Amino acid sequence: MPRPVRMYLPGYAYHLVQRGNNRQACFFEQQNYRVYLQYMRDGLDQYGDRLHAYCLMTNHVHLLLTPKDKDSISKLMKVVCSRYAQYINKKYSRTGTLWSGRHKSSAVDSDTYLLKCYRYIELNPVTAGMVNQPQDYLWSSYHHNALGNTNSLISPHACYRALGQSKCIRLPRYRALFKEALSAVDYDAIRRAAQRSMPLGSDKFLAQIETNLGRPLGYPKRGRPYKVVKF
Numbered sequence: 001m002p003r004p005v006r007m008y009l010p011g012y013a014y015h016l017v018q019r020g021n022n023r024q025a026c027f028f029e030q031q032n033y034r035v036y037l038q039y040m041r042d043g044l045d046q047y048g049d050r051l052h053a054y055c056l057m058t059n060h061v062h063l064l065l066t067p068k069d070k071d072s073i074s075k076l077m078k079v080v081c082s083r084y085a086q087y088i089n090k091k092y093s094r095t096g097t098l099w100s101g102r103h104k105s106s107a108v109d110s111d112t113y114l115l116k117c118y119r120y121i122e123l124n125p126v127t128a129g130m131v132n133q134p135q136d137y138l139w140s141s142y143h144h145n146a147l148g149n150t151n152s153l154i155s156p157h158a159c160y161r162a163l164g165q166s167k168c169i170r171l172p173r174y175r176a177l178f179k180e181a182l183s184a185v186d187y188d189a190i191r192r193a194a195q196r197s198m199p200l201g202s203d204k205f206l207a208q209i210e211t212n213l214g215r216p217l218g219y220p221k222r223g224r225p226y227k228v229v230k231f
Contacts, residue, residue, distance in 0.1 A: 008067040008074070009212050013052065013110060013157060015117050016073070017194045018081065018103040019060040026088070026098055027058055033139045036061075036084050041153055043080045047072040050155035053117070055124045055140040062121040064108070066157070077103050106193040107209060109201020113190065114159040118145065119177055120190045134178060146175045 008014060020026035027033055033056050044051055048068035055062045067073045085098040108117050122145070125137035134142040144151035145160065148171050164170035182190075193200035199209055 007070050007213065008072070008105075009107065009209065010067050010069055012209075013064060013066050013108045013114055013117075014073065015106045015108050015121070015190065015194050015200075016063040016065060016077070016103050017060060017105075018063075018077065019100045021097045021100045023059055023100070025059050026061075026084075027056060027139075028088075028092070030138075032088065035087055036080070037139075037153065039080045039083045039087075043076040044153065046079070047076045049073055049076050050157075051141075051153050052155060052157040052160065053121045053141045053145060054153070055121045055137075057124055057128065057139075062124060064117055064121055064157075066155075073105070104194050104197045106190075106197060107199035107201070109199075109205035110157070110159050111205065112202055113186075113200055114157060115177060116182060116186050117190055118160070119182055120187065122146075123178070123182070146171060146178070 027036070036056060040051070040054075043049075049072050050066045050068075051063060052066065053062075053064040065073055065076075081099050081103075088098055089095060108114055122134050122140050122142040125131045125140065126134055131137045134140065135147060141151065141154055143149040144154045145156075148167055160170070160174070163173040189200060192198075199206060
């Protein structure tokens with residue numbers, strides 16, 4: 001059967017997860033991370049998507065993106081993943097698939113989950129036990145979003161900018177969000193929505209997506225600790 005069409009709605013933020021094939025490593029040394037980020041920078045310039053947060057883990061990637069148009073994220077990821085896989089195969093004289101199929105994606109409700117998704121992404125190395133603090137991990141957007149280090153990849157989302165009118169106000173307020181861990185309910189909601197490529201948010205948010213897509217999406221059974229629909 002043909003794969004379902006992947007449609008993105010401009011103006012909505014999406015949490016993307018791309019995993020290595022069979023959950024195996026896709027980054028082997030520091031230069032690999034730099035190359036991936038360069039390819040991502042090239043792709044953002046070409047397709048006009050906006051990247052708000054990211055974390056490059058050893059065997060997977062988290063991205064928080066807002067698309068320029070309905071297929072720009074698909075084009076971006078196709079080009080970045082293809083270029084990077086070719087680079088890895090050539091550098092390490094390997095063959096075969098690097099990535100585990102297509103990326104997963106979840107539309108994120110900016111009113112309820114956007115800043116939580118920032119935290120989920122940038123706390124990934126802490127959650128995995130790789131570091132004690134998010135600032136200890138080199139390959140994430142935390143250094144830009146929380147510490148103010150320049151990173152031309154990042155475009156601040158409106159929810160992030162709303163933390164303060166200037167960097168000297170926003171940065172400490174953003175860091176303060178990390179003083180408490182995400183609740184188990186929020187963590188599980190973000191993780192499952194990404195795994196299942198389902199939008200995540202309130203009933204109002206889900207209704208907005210239905211209206212903008214022009215078709216019903218089909219709601220899940222009630223009683224779950226999060227509200228997601230097939231996308």
